[in-house]
Amino acid sequence: MPWIRDSLSVLGEQGSGLLLILTAASIGGWLMFGLLRQTLGEVLNPNETFVLSLIGWPFFWIVSAVLGFFINRWLEFGTEWAIFVFSLLGIMLITQWKKMPAPFGLISPLFIAACFGIFLLSLFTRLASLSGLLVPAYFDGVLHYQISKVLLQNFRQWPWEMSSAPVSGYYHIGFHLLTAAFAFVTNQDVIQVILLLGAFVLALVPFPVWLFVRRATGSTVAAIFALLLAGWGWDMPAHALNWGKYPAVLGLLAAQFVLTLAFTAVGLVTRRAKLTLLVLGVTSTLVATLIHSRAVVLILIAILSFLMARFLEKQPQAWVWVGLAVLVSGIIAITAYIETRPILRLVFDPYLRVGVWITALVGALLLFAVRHFRLLTITCLLVILGLLVALLLPIPSESFQTVLDRPFVQMTLYLPLAILAGLGLAGLRKEAFPGWQTALVSGAILCAAIISIGRGYPFSASPCCILFQADDAVAFDWIQKHLAPDAHILIAGNTLNVFDVPDSAELRGADGGVWLPLFTGRKVSLEHLSFDFRSPPLFYRLCERGITHIYVGSTAERFDLSALQSKPEWYTLELALPGTNLFRLTGCP
Known part of the structure; x- marks a missing residue:
C-alpha cells in the first residue's frame, strides 16, 4: 500500500515535530482532564473523562492564547505569557485536585493504552496526506499561514484592534491563535505546525463519536464500528484538509466536544451538576465559535433536533411513526432537489457516489436503530435534515449566502451517519438472535466496512489541491x-x-x-x-x-x-x- 510508505516517510521527516505537538497537546489534555474530574467527577466516569479530555485539549490553549493577548496588552509580560497562564492554571487545578480522594478515579490502564493505540493508528493513517506537501493545501492555506505568522510576530497586539489587515476582523481566528501558540512554544515553523496540527486534529475527530455511541448504547462493538466509519467510512471530513479547511476541521472537533457535554447533561438531577455543565457548555461554545463561526450553527441544529425528537417521542405511537415517515420523506425530497442543483449536488459526492456502499450499510441498519434507540435515531435524522435546510436557507447580506455553505455541510454529514451506524449495530445486537449469530453478523459488518475502506479510501492528499x-x-x-x-x-x-x-x-x-x-x-x-x-x-x-x-x-x-x-x-x-x-x-x- 503506497500510503503506508508515505506515512513512514513523513514520520521519519517530521517525527520530532510530531512529538513536540503531542507534548503540547498532552499538556492541554492533562489540564482538561483535571478540570473535568474536578467539576464533573460525579457525572462522567474516569474513562469517559479521559476521552473527553482527548478532544478538549485545544480549549485550554486557545483560551490561554486569548488571555495572553490581554495580559501582554495591559501587564506587558512579554513572550512568557504562555508559561505564566499555564503555570497559573496548573497550580489552581493541582491545588483542587489534591483535595479529591481519588484524583484519577478507577481509570483503566488498559483503556488508556487502547485509546492511545487507536489514536496513534489514526494519526499514522493521516500522515500520508502530508507526503509531498511543502505548504498547506489550496489557496486557503496562504491565508492561514499569513494570519498565524502575523499573530506569532505580534503577541503584544490584540488582533481585532491593532494587528494587520489579514487578521483584523477575521472570524475563524481560534485556529490561528492555536497555531501561533504551538509555533511559539515548540519553536517550529508556522507552515510545519499547520500541516502537523491538521493531521493531529483529524486523527482525533472520530473519538467523540465513539464516546457518544458507547454512552448511549453500552456496546463497545457498536462504538468501535461508529468510530471506524467516522474516521474512514467516507472521505469526509479528511478531504476537507485538501481544501485548506483547517479551522473547519478543528471547529468540528470543538462542536463535538460541546455536544458531548450537552448529551451528558441529559437526565442530570443535581443543581450543581447542571450549573457546572451550563458554564462549561457556554464557555466551550464561545471558544468553538471563535475557532469557526459555523460551529455554533451545528451545535444549535443538534440541540434543537434533540428537543424536537424528544417532543415527538412523547406523542402517541401512531404519531411517532407518522412523524418518522414525514421526516424520512423530507430528507429524500430535499436530497432530490439538491441533486438538481449543479453547485450544491457536490455535497453528496462522498455519500451517494464515492461512499455509496457505506451509506447503504447505514441505511440497512437504520431499522434496528429506530427499534431500539428511537430518540437518538430521530435526532440524527433531524440533524441531517437541518444541515440540508441550512444549505438552502439564505441569510441577509450584501452578497448571497446561506446559513451553511456547501463544503461545511459536505464535511459534516458523516457525523449523524456514523452515529446512526453505531446505533443500528447496537440495535441489531439487541435482537433475539443466538449469541453466535449476533457475533457472526457483527463481525461480517465490521469486515465489510474495513474491506470497503481498504479498497477505496483516499489516504493520500488529492493532487487537485496541491x-x-x-x-x-x-x-x-x-x-x-x-x-x-x-x-x-x-x-x-x-x-x-x-x-x-x-x-x-x-x-x-x-x-x-x-x-x-x-x-x-x-x-x-x-x-x-x-x-x-x-x-x-x-x-x-x-x-x-x-x-x-x-x-x-x-x-x-x-x-x-x-x-x-x-x-x-x-x-x-x-x-x-x-x-x-x-x-x-x-x-x-
Whole structure:
C-alpha cells in the first residue's frame, strides 16, 4: 500500500515535530482532564473523562492564547505569557485536585493504552496526506499561514484592534491563535505546525463519536464500528484538509466536544451538576465559535433536533411513526432537489457516489436503530435534515449566502451517519438472535466496512489541491534572486462557488503563484486562467496595468502555456522548468 510508505516517510521527516505537538497537546489534555474530574467527577466516569479530555485539549490553549493577548496588552509580560497562564492554571487545578480522594478515579490502564493505540493508528493513517506537501493545501492555506505568522510576530497586539489587515476582523481566528501558540512554544515553523496540527486534529475527530455511541448504547462493538466509519467510512471530513479547511476541521472537533457535554447533561438531577455543565457548555461554545463561526450553527441544529425528537417521542405511537415517515420523506425530497442543483449536488459526492456502499450499510441498519434507540435515531435524522435546510436557507447580506455553505455541510454529514451506524449495530445486537449469530453478523459488518475502506479510501492528499510544488520552490528562489523588487507578476486564478448562485464567486489563486507575495515579496495580480494571451486588446491592457511578468505554475489549472509560447514577440520565456514557467512582457509600447 503506497500510503503506508508515505506515512513512514513523513514520520521519519517530521517525527520530532510530531512529538513536540503531542507534548503540547498532552499538556492541554492533562489540564482538561483535571478540570473535568474536578467539576464533573460525579457525572462522567474516569474513562469517559479521559476521552473527553482527548478532544478538549485545544480549549485550554486557545483560551490561554486569548488571555495572553490581554495580559501582554495591559501587564506587558512579554513572550512568557504562555508559561505564566499555564503555570497559573496548573497550580489552581493541582491545588483542587489534591483535595479529591481519588484524583484519577478507577481509570483503566488498559483503556488508556487502547485509546492511545487507536489514536496513534489514526494519526499514522493521516500522515500520508502530508507526503509531498511543502505548504498547506489550496489557496486557503496562504491565508492561514499569513494570519498565524502575523499573530506569532505580534503577541503584544490584540488582533481585532491593532494587528494587520489579514487578521483584523477575521472570524475563524481560534485556529490561528492555536497555531501561533504551538509555533511559539515548540519553536517550529508556522507552515510545519499547520500541516502537523491538521493531521493531529483529524486523527482525533472520530473519538467523540465513539464516546457518544458507547454512552448511549453500552456496546463497545457498536462504538468501535461508529468510530471506524467516522474516521474512514467516507472521505469526509479528511478531504476537507485538501481544501485548506483547517479551522473547519478543528471547529468540528470543538462542536463535538460541546455536544458531548450537552448529551451528558441529559437526565442530570443535581443543581450543581447542571450549573457546572451550563458554564462549561457556554464557555466551550464561545471558544468553538471563535475557532469557526459555523460551529455554533451545528451545535444549535443538534440541540434543537434533540428537543424536537424528544417532543415527538412523547406523542402517541401512531404519531411517532407518522412523524418518522414525514421526516424520512423530507430528507429524500430535499436530497432530490439538491441533486438538481449543479453547485450544491457536490455535497453528496462522498455519500451517494464515492461512499455509496457505506451509506447503504447505514441505511440497512437504520431499522434496528429506530427499534431500539428511537430518540437518538430521530435526532440524527433531524440533524441531517437541518444541515440540508441550512444549505438552502439564505441569510441577509450584501452578497448571497446561506446559513451553511456547501463544503461545511459536505464535511459534516458523516457525523449523524456514523452515529446512526453505531446505533443500528447496537440495535441489531439487541435482537433475539443466538449469541453466535449476533457475533457472526457483527463481525461480517465490521469486515465489510474495513474491506470497503481498504479498497477505496483516499489516504493520500488529492493532487487537485496541491498548488505549491517542488518546481515552484525552485522558481521562487530564482525570482527572489533575479527579478527586481518592484516586479509585478500576473498569476492564474479561478472561481469557486460554494453557494447556489452562478458566477458569484471571486477569483482565487489557482496555482503556486498565490504564494509569491509571501515568499518573494513581489507584487501579484490575478486573472482568470482562461485569459486570452493572443488577444491584442487584452495584451495592451496588461501593459497598462504595469504587469512585468507572467507566472505559470505546476498545477493542471493554470494559464494556457501554448498561448504564451505562440506570441514570442509579446512574451519572452525567462525561466523554464518541467512544471513551472515564467514569462516577461517585452512587446509593450
